[in-house]
Amino acid sequence: MFAIVQGISLAGLLAAASLLLARQFDTGISPLIFAILLGLVLGNAWPRLAQGERQPGLEFCKKRLLRLGVAFYGIHISLQQIAEVGTGALLVDAVMLLSTLGLAYWLGRRWLGLDAPTSLLVGAGSAICGAAAILATEPVVRARPQQTAVAVGTVVLFGTLAMFLYPLIYPWLGLSPRAMGIYTGATVHEVAQVVAAGSAMGDDVAQTAVITKLTRVMMLAPVLLVLGSWLGRKSGTRAVRAPLPWFAFGFIAVVLFNSLVSLPPLWRDLVVQLDTWALTMAMAALGLGTQLGGLRAVGWKPLALAATLFLHLAIGGLIVTHMATSWL
Template sequence: MGDVAINGVVMSILASRLPGLVFALLLGLAGLGLATLPAFSHLQLSALTLAIVLGMLLGNLVGERLPRRLAPGIAYAQRSLLRAGVVLYGLRISFQQIAAIGPGALVLDLAIVASTLGLGVWIGRRWLGLDRDTALLTACGSAICGAAAVLATERLLKPEPSKVAIAVASVVLFGTLNIFLYPYLQAHLALSPGSFGVYTGATVHEVAQVVAIGNAIGPDTTDTAVIVKLTRVLLLVPFLFLLGGWQARQGGARGAISIPWFALAFVGACALNSLITLPAALRERLLDLDTLLLATAMAALGLETRFARLRALGPKPLVLALFLFGWLSIGGYWLTRWLVG
């Protein structure tokens, strides 16, 4: 009876997620198909960019009229498929490539994370009068890894759900703008493809957005950007431990520390790629699967980026996210020039 009950629960979970997963998958496949058309390839619009645009268009046109039964699968695609795609992306990268980037990129990541967190909390609290949780959630989402950092920090702070929604919506909005801004910047900034990859990885909010930008520019930029970005994601671990320790000293520890295991699994995939040569056909299929997973996750993310929701959140969190967006884009560029060259 125990096995039957467990199987029943598993099948129920799968059935609840399947409609939304299929819906997001179809949008991801549409993005892949559109990316092969000459008009879009000429504009350097990658499958990931097109997938999130399709999701945003549909989400804002149809809005709340989307069937509620799609929600569990869409949320699963945003979280789990994105992380699976990031893990598989490790098969594109080796430790030899990581070593070739140099210590300057690590110092840049540390500088970006520390400065963005400090500015976000200070401006949010002192200038905008935001509460601690909203300011901290928005700052960590901008500084480290977007919505993933917000959700990881939420487990520790245990804030009101509306504050989490504000932070996620703001970092998703400005992180999505990066997908369109950075390929334009690449043509006008005095950075080599490798240095621009460092700049992208150190300053763009979400991992999937970094991959989308890199794919729109070139493989050298993509590989470097993802390595730098995942190094930045790994900084979530010490941040959470420091935050948890600070809360404990303040007598306010309210939750367990969340470790980004998908980033550690990415490192494991890099290690596998560094030590073992996979058969070419198998590696190609895995990388195709990786692209499809990321496109599906981007489509799901676009479906939840609705302008009506953003207007309802109030202006101050968006002002903070806008300031941090400007700091990452402009300040991050000068830090990249100074620390990396």
């Protein structure tokens, strides 16, 4: 029991530092990103931090605490918000999510020779909601910590690029504020990056962008359920089944609860803060347990996959947004 507490305390300490850094440097970078970076630095400088008596607690954070955090991430979303953005945003979200995830698997496996977990993790992070989606997908595809860390790194890189690029190109795209909000929310990787990019383009863009993004996040649960079922059937000949992501049902339940029950603002803020803590601690534990020597062996291929998905989201998303907002 004491060993579990030691590991959890270490992850909590890094989470606190990450949340402080995210507030101090208000650049739209999620505390989850600071957490994995701090974990990587400390875990590689002092490998014993993630070993021995602290390991059980860190494993608890990477598995159980992570799944709990993903389930309660649904507190950010309600069915009323989804209805506000209309069918156009839903269509763009769905088309970009499915096409990005499919392209990631096909390109990663067939053309780049990547393993299935890495391809799917990079695809999920690009298609849905960045690091949170990667963490949620990790147990479903049974990825190793190195594969997860690689996927997170690629999403951080290209999501940050999108966060700064979109406000620069906005005046040249010919999109209305609503259409630009849909485009941003449906194609930028992280929720925090969408908030930062949308705010730089005005309140009208930001509001639509955030709701569109959260609608995209809600698609995480059905994607995990379908992915788990598909992987289970695919590996059925070896009597190996992908784990059913029960936390995805929890995610849906929290969304429904948030849609039907109006929590007092204080309670809702408390749930949001606790959920952020849980996900940030999971990221810190992941970073601590990841050795950069294993990352170097992966090479340039995940980066090439993420770059291709970034171009697909930026260019393909623009075309789909123009079509959807013109027709609907």
